[in-house]
Amino acid sequence: MIRRDARVGVLFALPWIFGFLIFLAYPLIASLLTSFTSFSVLRPPTFIGLQNYNELFHDQVFYQSLTNTLLYVLGAVPLTAIVAIGLALLLNTKVKGMSIYRTLFFLPTLVPMVALGTLFLWVFNGDYGLFKQAFLKVGVTPPGWLTDPTWSKWTLILISMWGCGQAMVIYLAGLQDVPVSLYEAAELDGAKSWAKTMHVTLPMISPVILFNVVMSIIGSLQIFAVPYVMFPGGAPARSAYFYTSYLYDNAFQYQRMGYASAMGWVLFLITLALTLIALKLSEKHVHYESN
Amino acid sequence: MKATTNPAGSHRRDKKLQHVFAHIALVSLSVLFVIPLLWMVSTSLKPIGETLTNPPRWIPSHILFNNYPDAISYGSKELGYIPLLVYARNTIIITILAVGGAVLSNSIVAYSFARIKWPGRDLFFGVTLATMMIPFPVLMVPTFALFKWLGWVGTFKPLWVPAFFASAFSIFLLRQFYRTIPMELSEAAKIDGCSEFRIFTDIIAPLSRPALMVVALFTFMGSWNDFLGPLIYLVDQNTFTLSLGLQAYQSQHGGTPFNLLMAASCLVILPVVIVFFLAQKVFIQGIATSGLK
Numbered sequence A: 001m002i003r004r005d006a007r008v009g010v011l012f013a014l015p016w017i018f019g020f021l022i023f024l025a026y027p028l029i030a031s032l033l034t035s036f037t038s039f040s041v042l043r044p045p046t047f048i049g050l051q052n053y054n055e056l057f058h059d060q061v062f063y064q065s066l067t068n069t070l071l072y073v074l075g076a077v078p079l080t081a082i083v084a085i086g087l088a089l090l091l092n093t094k095v096k097g098m099s100i101y102r103t104l105f106f107l108p109t110l111v112p113m114v115a116l117g118t119l120f121l122w123v124f125n126g127d128y129g130l131f132k133q134a135f136l137k138v139g140v141t142p143p144g145w146l147t148d149p150t151w152s153k154w155t156l157i158l159i160s161m162w163g164c165g166q167a168m169v170i171y172l173a174g175l176q177d178v179p180v181s182l183y184e185a186a187e188l189d190g191a192k193s194w195a196k197t198m199h200v201t202l203p204m205i206s207p208v209i210l211f212n213v214v215m216s217i218i219g220s221l222q223i224f225a226v227p228y229v230m231f232p233g234g235a236p237a238r239s240a241y242f243y244t245s246y247l248y249d250n251a252f253q254y255q256r257m258g259y260a261s262a263m264g265w266v267l268f269l270i271t272l273a274l275t276l277i278a279l280k281l282s283e284k285h286v287h288y289e290s291n
Numbered sequence B: 001m002k003a004t005t006n007p008a009g010s011h012r013r014d015k016k017l018q019h020v021f022a023h024i025a026l027v028s029l030s031v032l033f034v035i036p037l038l039w040m041v042s043t044s045l046k047p048i049g050e051t052l053t054n055p056p057r058w059i060p061s062h063i064l065f066n067n068y069p070d071a072i073s074y075g076s077k078e079l080g081y082i083p084l085l086v087y088a089r090n091t092i093i094i095t096i097l098a099v100g101g102a103v104l105s106n107s108i109v110a111y112s113f114a115r116i117k118w119p120g121r122d123l124f125f126g127v128t129l130a131t132m133m134i135p136f137p138v139l140m141v142p143t144f145a146l147f148k149w150l151g152w153v154g155t156f157k158p159l160w161v162p163a164f165f166a167s168a169f170s171i172f173l174l175r176q177f178y179r180t181i182p183m184e185l186s187e188a189a190k191i192d193g194c195s196e197f198r199i200f201t202d203i204i205a206p207l208s209r210p211a212l213m214v215v216a217l218f219t220f221m222g223s224w225n226d227f228l229g230p231l232i233y234l235v236d237q238n239t240f241t242l243s244l245g246l247q248a249y250q251s252q253h254g255g256t257p258f259n260l261l262m263a264a265s266c267l268v269i270l271p272v273v274i275v276f277f278l279a280q281k282v283f284i285q286g287i288a289t290s291g292l293k
Helices: A002-034 A051-056 A060-091 A098-110 A113-123 A130-137 A152-163 A165-176 A180-188 A193-204 A206-221 A225-230 A243-253 A257-282 B007-044 B067-073 B083-115 B121-133 B136-149 B157-165 B168-178 B183-191 B196-207 B209-225 B228-233 B242-251 B258-278 B280-289
Strands: none
Touching (some): A002 B083, A002 B121, A051 A257, A060 A098, A060 A165, A060 A193, A060 A206, A098 A152, A098 B007, A098 B280, A113 B007, A113 B258, A152 A225, A165 B280, A180 A193, A193 A206, A206 A257, A243 B136, A243 B228, B007 B067, B007 B258, B083 B168, B083 B196, B083 B242, B157 B228, B168 B209, B183 B196, B209 B280, B258 B280
8 A cells, every 4th residue: 555655646746756857956066067177068068177166266356246236135035125124014004905905015026027127217217207307306317327336236136126025925814813912912011002013023923034035135136037037238337237247158159157156156155155044143043943 | 190201192293194195105215116107108299399308398288199109109100010019919928818818827727736635745845835046047047948849939938838837836826815715615515526626616716716816916027027038039029029129129220219118118117007006906915915924
């Protein structure tokens, strides 16, 4: 009986077993091996040892794209988390029209990245953009959102805020699971709204926060489409040139597949490291309900 | 009862104040979130002379519905075909195949993880979850080389065939749902002589329609909006998807007229928005459950 169960179980899982082997395990190992070679797809790879990694660590563009990406992660992850949690908390006060607000905040996440990039290209346009005009109206001269190297990343970080709808919905679900009895107990102790938020709500949804933040780190590290559309070539002065942009260019513009694979593995290790750091830092602050 | 303070009264005032504050904050934030989209719609209906004005013009002097047919046929003379319609057809083909493949494969794989015992299952499930941390760029080169070797570069196959091999995220989502269905149902059916496959197709799958809808919706959105995949694998302009085509419009020699570009953007977004409104409840619940419980 158990033997037959096992056979059926593996049979049912077969699509994923193949998918896992062909589209995850194989490429992951192959890219590690490729990273030790010089490979242009047209010619077979030749083994060059650690040369790609050696070159990578002396490559100014690599460092620039990495710094840009880490700065973007550092800005976008907290911003989207704070906005998403804030919105969810506001919606959770059981205001009238909750589902309408929820829809409005969610709507931008449905817009394809390319359309979003195209749209924001004109929202931030230096001559006629909506933002420019709004700033001028209140008497502030806005920075060159798209043309100033110190501002281009901030523009993208700001844009990331429009994509926080999905996280907001997840937070909202988490908030609705917080038992009412905890709030009642806090009220008996004389806790005001702020104290309740800090000492009841946030600890109770901390596992959801951790999940969202980790997913957001992994996603932000791979930012590609919006800067590809808004800042061709990472202009101005490569200030909007990101890790995946450089990896893509190495693989498909310069035909340096080995070098791109080395970059891929470095990105993988960075992702792992940042995820582990997030898990470690959160250990003391994340509260899991014991079952 | 002590008469020092009136906790109930102050509490009620507190609540009221809180609601007023919440409404003000929500209204101003939703304006911020929706303004770019409203501007897109408004611009898509403007004559070209009114797209770049100072101050911006919100209501066009006359509404040009003609921008939409113009956007669709833009560039058709040089190309000899109507690009936006060709892009739409390509996107629809890829999306339908991807959604079908994802629903088929994930539903059966998740069934195995949730309702059949086999050695190594839980370990493999843990590994499956961990793969969600692997960034796509690290897989990009070997995957491209593989499809190149198969002769699939320039075709739609790299964009939909992988969907037939399930994905970690959808497996996870469906497994969570399947586990909420009582095991007694399966056991009773087994006693009646049902095979595992019959239990899956006749009992579990029909009960799981909402969860399967969620997987379909996520795959639909991912496929419809995908940019990097088509950018890597599609070569000829007449095989482009809407996302890729929109980018081509945008970057073409001196750029497409802005009002037409916005009309095209509206058309690309429209199907996703319609699907969202039709399936809003399923959508929101699905995302909510993906937040891990």
